Amino acid sequence: MTRPLTPRQQNVYDFIVKTMNELGYPPTRAEISRALGFRSPNAAEEHLRALERKGAIRVIRGTSRGIRLPAQESEPASGTDAQPEASSPHGLPIIGEVAAGSPILAAEHIDRYCPLPPEYFTPRADYLLRVRGLSMKDIGIMEGDLLAVHRTERIRNGQVVVARLEDEVTVKRFQRDGYRVTLEAENEEFKPIRLDLRHDNLTIEGIGVGVIRGGNGQALS
Structure with missing residues (x-):
């Protein structure tokens, strides 16, 4: 992450991390909106784009849960979850x-x-x-x-x-x-x-x- 986040962007980022840690997959725009009190998923989309510009997340277009955390993607597999290809x-x-x-x-x-x-x-x-x-x-x-x-x-x-x-x-x-x-x-x-x-x-x-x-x-x- 190369640029600091606004408090609202930090809330969105924290919710994404929490959801992925608890459920194993990222939230949808609608789920972010409901959790953080946005009026529509479009507001969540704007925050996701801002987070992507700042390097906090990576967004895969055309998918409802297409959110990736670059920090997790760069970590090598370890522990009991490491599996053969x-x-x-x-x-x-x-x-x-x-x-x-x-x-x-x-x-x-x-x-x-x-x-x-x-x-x-x-x-x-x-x-x-x-x-x-x-x-x-x-x-x-x-x-x-x-x-x-x-x-x-x-x-x-x-x-x-x-x-x-x-x-x-x-x-x-x-x-x-x-x-x-x-x-x-x-x-x-x-x-x-x-x-x-x-x-x-x-x-x-x-x-x-x-x-x-x-x-x-x-x-x-």
Whole structure:
């Protein structure tokens, strides 16, 4: 960051950082507007452009969550989240149906590759999972979309996760209180899944970091 921020710009920047730390992906313009009391998303857009001019963020045009933090992008991967490259020279693998009990990135699960670099998403994506059903439709994750997934076991309450329950892989919002875990749908027609980790098996395959609408390449990261 080469130039100082105004107090309002600092508020916007802090909200972006807070959202990315808590949920794993950046806020939309509408979410920034609601959180900071702007009259419209256009006001949020003006602040984002100012932050970009000052080098605080990088904005990817044409995406609702296309906000990147240059400081995070320049940090090398470390700790337990450091993963081998999941992408091939062809791009990110697209995972379709997942066979019971087998690794999610097994070759037989890969339908094809999407020509996007892992670094297009923040944190970087390891694979794209084709969404089945409408349990997350209220946050814009629809049937047939591709969910960009970052492989990690470091998750926080409120994040959208890819979870393996016995022989099923599902996308839900994660909440944990001690041994009790609730996987919440974003659709009132679906009941939450409640688990007790003392006797229920749960594996977190990663967190959602973006969506490609309808699997057609229109990324909403």
